[in-house]
Amino acid sequence: MTTVTPEQTPEQTIADARARIDALDDRIIGLIQERMAVSTVVQRTRIASGGRRVHLSREMEILGRYSEALGKPGTSLAMTLLELCRGRI
Numbered sequence: 001m002t003t004v005t006p007e008q009t010p011e012q013t014i015a016d017a018r019a020r021i022d023a024l025d026d027r028i029i030g031l032i033q034e035r036m037a038v039s040t041v042v043q044r045t046r047i048a049s050g051g052r053r054v055h056l057s058r059e060m061e062i063l064g065r066y067s068e069a070l071g072k073p074g075t076s077l078a079m080t081l082l083e084l085c086r087g088r089i
């Protein structure tokens with residue numbers, strides 16, 4: 001037997017999808033904050049043991065991963081994430 005589900009209005013579909021987007025954005029923001037905290041641990045540990053805050057070859061690796069997954073905007077996103085995590089250089 002086929003069940004007939006009532007169709008949503010366009011307004012309901014948009015409102016539901018926006019609620020999902022808001023929930024995803026909350027998770028993304030939480031993950032970014034978590035990334036910042038973990039990055040701080042790495043940077044503090046490196047600096048305390050005589051190293052520098054910035055590790056360029058590691059940053060290149062991260063930029064490569066994001067650009068491979070998301071194209072050119074992925075590079076910009078990775079640069080923004082790195083700026084959030086280690087400050088402007």
Ligand SMILES: O=C(O)C(=O)C[C@]1(C(=O)O)C=C[C@@H](O)C=C1
Nearest residue numbers: 039042043054055058059085086
């Ligand atoms: O992986 C490191 O060595 C870090 O310090 C973390 C991190 C990052 O946030 O990904 C931050 C600063 C460095 O320049 C490179 C990468």
